[in-house]
Amino acid sequence: MSTDFVIAVHSHILQVATTDLDKAFQAFFRRAKAGESLGYPRFKGRKRFDSFGLKEYGNGFKIADKCLKLSGVGNLKVRWHREVEGQIKTVRIKRNAGKWFAAFACEVEPKSLPYSGEAIGVDVGLSKLLTLSNGESVGNPRNYKxxxxxxxxLQRSVARKKKGGANRRKAVGLLQAHHVHVANQRSDFIKKIIFNLVSRFDVIAIEDLQVSNMAQHPTLAKGILDAGWGYFRSHLSFKAEEAGKTVVAVDPSYTSKTCCRCGQRIENLDLSVRWINCDCGASLDRDHNAAINILRRAGHARLGPTWGIGPVRA
Structure with missing residues (x-):
């Protein structure tokens, strides 16, 4: 197979591609060591690449007159999402659903948010996306559903088109664009929730869930992926660190089945049972109960003399 085409490619693009390959193999060996599903890195021909990177501002790319100048391409008009802050280090050019995006990595001064002195426990779920230890909850928008x-x-439209034809490519583009729209809805919703949390609380306690394993559950997988549990966890950690806040991941065992008032474990509690009625008199939503336990396991039990937990309902 001829590789003459690489002569015209900027050296940094080739170096970034090699680094990406190295990361893929490192992840493969890590999964193999942990006994997880392997996913051996597949070979990618040049036509299968939807992104490339440049790793030094001024060497292969730069911004001039609100345009992005790329080596070998020229000046590109850009619809800027927002002003670029800090010192630009790298750029990743990516094609998604027929559109091109530029993601810049910049070195910026940390901007810590004001401290509130408050801590919160957060329980993730499917009927409600989040339940907080203070009793607040966030509904699940179910964007994909x-x-x-x-x-x-759109999928039926693709299936009816002749393979290799222009109409099929157009139909595939429409399908991809709608998938991107759904993903954008999900990420935008979660980002707004995270901003609210890191603005209000200094310590955010969550369960240390193995989302990738849970997403293989035959009946819960689609709901978990639609809810975006994994994205919430990773983005929360990133944004909390950026804001100078702390995320604590605790053991998720029996957080729903353990009474937050007396500590009694309620056995045989089916998922369909959404309310906890304990012998000690505590009566509350099971997700609220779990969120309080999550906060306690993180070492923050400042719940006050009253928890909003009513008596056992008749």
């Missing part, structure tokens, strides 16, 4: 009817129409 609500978009399934439209996605099925």
């Amino acid at each position: 609500n978009a399934q009817a439209r996605l099925r129409v």
